[in-house]
Amino acid sequence: MMSRLAITSLLAAAAAGCAGQQQAQTGGAPISKEERLRITNQSPFDVAVCKTQAPALSQPANQGILVGALLASRPQVMECLVDPKSRGTAETTRLVVKTTVNEQGGSHVISGENLTPEGIACVQKLVDTRVPLTPLAKGAAPVESESTFVHEAGNSPSVRFGLNPGSDFSGNVRLAQAQWCDCYAGYETKAPPTLRANVDLKKASATAADITFDSVGTPEGDQLAACLKGKMMAVPVKLEVDELKFPYRFVHFNSHATEPAADLTPELRLLQLDLVRNQRSADAAIAFGNRANAAEAYDAIVAKYQKTKDWKLIDELKSKCRTLVDSAQAWVNSIESQRQVDQSTVDLARELKAKDAAWGDLEAKTQEIIAVTQQDLDTAKQRLAADQGACPKETTEAAPKKKK
Structure with a gap:
């Protein structure tokens, strides 16, 4: 299952390529007159950034838990890369988080391409806070994981300063949104x-002269x-002309949404679904890791029972096996939730394909992803059934079975 989890999403790439976003490009290419006049830096904001509390992680750390925890941090990691101070001049920024945990402790090492020291520091602080690492038991095998995040200046939310005063004001607004979480x-x-x-905006005013919002209803x-x-x-406003008027469009996503985003256009709903799927994938990876820990704990008590034949251990055996079954059920539930998002994506891709045949490729890719998700779901259900069958039923039962 772990080999199927990736931080960068196939759907995100396809959707971004079809839907597009009005953002400034970075890099060394000459800036056209039209681009200098166009108001940019009004990229979408994922309000999941405001969720500062990380998901509770069971111990000890294993690969599933680490991969899932870092994937769950994707909104915050990508928000670090919105700021131009975090990125170099290239359009593509590749960020790698290599995590190692052993009996001495653990560390997240940040590396990549087109990253600045400010960008590395932002992500380092983030992952150290959201994915704390606890030393493993003495003699335990080290655990390693590697997670990759890719930011594309033309598709991923990003800010670039220096185009024109309207874009600079918009860029400051966009960067500030992560501090405006009380509004959300x-x-x-x-x-x-x-x-x-x-x-x-007016030259004589240090801040906006006036801002009005269209009624939401x-x-x-x-x-x-x-x-x-x-x-x-x-x-703050810095303006050389006497006055400048322009619209600012707030587009909002939420990676943690459980309700449909009916307010968004179909193209933007597709991107919203992809963000949700990333979080459902994170939930599934963490659930996979939790089940592995529960199986290890159950195996330990089974081994102790088989060695001592102490029937006083039966209550503990039952308790740990219930935990094992519950964790396996949570794994099944998380994959089922992921599959629901996949199906919603297929349905939306079909809706878009009816208007533009180019969306057919996305529909086909999503169908492939559903097939893989179904395989994972079948595996999880089989494991759940095996876990249920391994639990001791009565004190007169023969020795319980170990899990794998």
Whole structure:
């Protein structure tokens, strides 16, 4: 299963290529006059960044838990790379987190391509906080994992300064969103609505002269707009012309959403589904690791029982086997949730293909992914059945079986 988990998503690449996003390009290519006049830096914001509490991880660490924990941190890692200070001049930034845990402790080593010291420091602080590492038991085999994140300036959310004053103001707004999480309270399980702000900048004013939002039509949407307006009014302005007016479009995603993002266009819903799938994949990897730990703990008590034949251990045997079965069921549930997202993606790809045949490739790729997910689900269900069959039923039962 671990070989099938990747930080960069096949669906994300395909969807981004078809849907596109209005963002500034980086790199050394000459900047056209049109690009200098166009307002950029209004890339989507994933409100999952605001979820600072990392998922609880069972101990000891194993590969499944480490891979899942780092995958769950993807929104925060990618947010580090939005800032141009984190990236060099190339369009593609590749970031690798190599994690090692042994009986002395553990470490996350950050490396990659097109990373700046600021970018490395941002990710280092993030993974050290979200994925704490505890020393393994004496004599335990070391555990290693490697996770790769790829940021594409043309497709991934990113900011570039120096194009024009409107883009610079927009870039400062976009970078500040990660500090405006109080505005997004109440959106833990859904993507906030898309908003349009009408920005009026004046040379004589150190901040925006005026900002108005188009009506959202819902109390919570209008409340979000009011909160964001207050934040935007504090963003500094540097303007050489007398006045500049332009719209700012807030596009929101939520990797942790459990509700459909009906507010988004079909193309953006596809990207939203891909972000959700990344988190469901993280859940499945962590559940896989939790089940492995539960199996190891059960094997240990079985070995002790078989050596001592002490029937006083039966209660502990039953308890640890219940934990094993529960963890196996959680693994099954997590893969089923992942498959539901895959099916929603196929359905949406078909909807898009009806309007543009080019989306047929994405539909085919998603069908392939569903087939792989189904294989993982079948494996997990078989393991669950085996775990259930291994549990002791009564104290008169023969010695319980070890798990693998």
